[in-house]
Amino acid sequence: xxxxxxxxxxxxxxxxxxxxxxxxxxxxxxxxxxxxxxxxxxxxxxxxxxxxxxxxxxxxxxxxxxxxxxxxxxxxxxxxxxxxxxxxxxxxxxxxxxxxxxxxxxxxxxxxxxxxxxxxxxxxxxxxxxxxxxxxxxxxxxxxxxxxxxxxxxxxxxxxxxxxxxxxxxxxxxxxxxxxxxxxxxxxxxxxxxxxxxxxxxxxxxxxxxxxxxxxxxxxxxxxxxxxxxxxxxxxxxxxxxxxxxxxxxxxxxxxxxxxxxxxxxxxxx
Numbered sequence: 350x351x352x353x354x355x356x357x358x359x360x361x362x363x364x365x366x367x368x369x370x371x372x373x374x375x376x377x378x379x380x381x382x383x384x385x386x387x388x389x390x391x392x393x394x395x396x397x398x399x400x401x402x403x404x405x406x407x408x409x410x411x412x413x414x415x416x417x418x419x420x421x422x423x424x425x426x427x428x429x430x431x432x433x434x435x436x437x438x439x440x441x442x443x444x445x446x447x448x449x450x451x452x453x454x455x456x457x458x459x460x461x462x463x464x465x466x467x468x469x470x471x472x473x474x475x476x477x478x479x480x481x482x483x484x485x486x487x488x489x490x491x492x493x494x495x496x497x498x499x500x501x502x503x504x505x506x507x508x509x510x511x512x513x514x515x516x517x518x519x520x521x522x523x524x525x526x527x528x529x530x531x532x533x534x535x536x537x538x539x540x541x542x543x544x545x546x547x548x549x550x551x552x553x554x555x556x557x558x559x560x561x562x563x564x565x566x567x568x569x570x571x572x573x574x575x576x577x578x579x580x581x582x583x584x585x586x587x588x589x590x591x592x593x594x595x596x597x598x599x600x601x602x603x604x605x606x607x608x609x610x611x612x613x614x615x616x617x618x619x
Contacts, residue, residue: 365604368600372593372596372597375593379590379593384583384586385586385590388577388583388586388587388590389590389594391573391577392570392573392574392577392587392590392591392594393570393573393594394568394573395568395569395570395571395572395573395574396570396594396598398487398567398568398569398570399556399559399560399569399570399598402487402490402491402494402559402562402567402569403552403555403556403559405491405495406491406494406495406498406555406559407498407551407552407555409491409495409499410494410495410496410497410498410499410502410555411499411502411548413495413496413499413502413503414498414499414500414501414502414503414505414506415502415503415506416503417432417435417436417499417500417503418432418503418504418506418507418510419506420432421433421436421503421507422507422510422511432503435500435503436500436503436504439496439497439499439500440500440501442497444493444494444497444558444561445561445564447493447496447497448490448493448494448497448561448562448564448565449564450493451489451490451492451493451496452486452489452490452493452565455489455492455493456481456484456489457481459484460479460480460481460483460484463479464478464479467479486565486566486567487562487567489565490561490562490565490567494555494558494559494561494562497558498551498555498558501551502548502551505544505547505548505551506540506544508543508544508547509540509541509543509544510536510537510540512539512540512543513535513536513539513540517535517539518531518535518536521534521535541613542613542614545606545609545610545613546606546610549602549603549606549609549610552602552606553599553602553603553606556595556598556599556602557595557599560595563575570591570594570595571591574587574588574590574591
């Protein structure tokens, strides 16, 4: 049975209309209330840190994840096993635990290793001794999120690369293209259409998981809310505003990514 004309039409996003109306009403309420306006102004100071942590960690995780994915698809069994070991071990550790480990075990270990390797240069006066406190908690948090998400992102890249038809790769080999040229000209442009949706989901998830950096005292949205609530005892107002800001960020990003996906799909169909 052929689908009816009404079922083939794009369904009106009533959920989005309701969400937008609620967001607008909340914004007007915040602007009209001195208390909520003060809470919003305080919590919003952490938006810059949240965005910085998310963007930097995601960019680094994507680079590392792509490298791990290429190792997993390598002809070398050793590289494949190393990649699989990395992915399975990192994915098995909760992000919060990884955050604590990197901050309080990994960073001191890195400092000790750095000082041991650069001891001759330090003795000659070319370098000073690196101290644990020199490695900021912000960058410890970024590295923990980078390592944690790189394992998930590597699987996204691996699945996208493997989705490209092998016949096209064989044809590119027959034309004499090198491995790098095949990846740059044939594989990646086609794989990105498969990679983009789950990669966008990981980016949105990272925005939310960036709130975990507050356990280290990093002044993101959540930490600013915790400090204000602890001092004012306005827990309902503070965490309502915190949730509102995160919703604006995540829903806005999700809509932008969906629009980009539709645009890429139309370009592919044309």
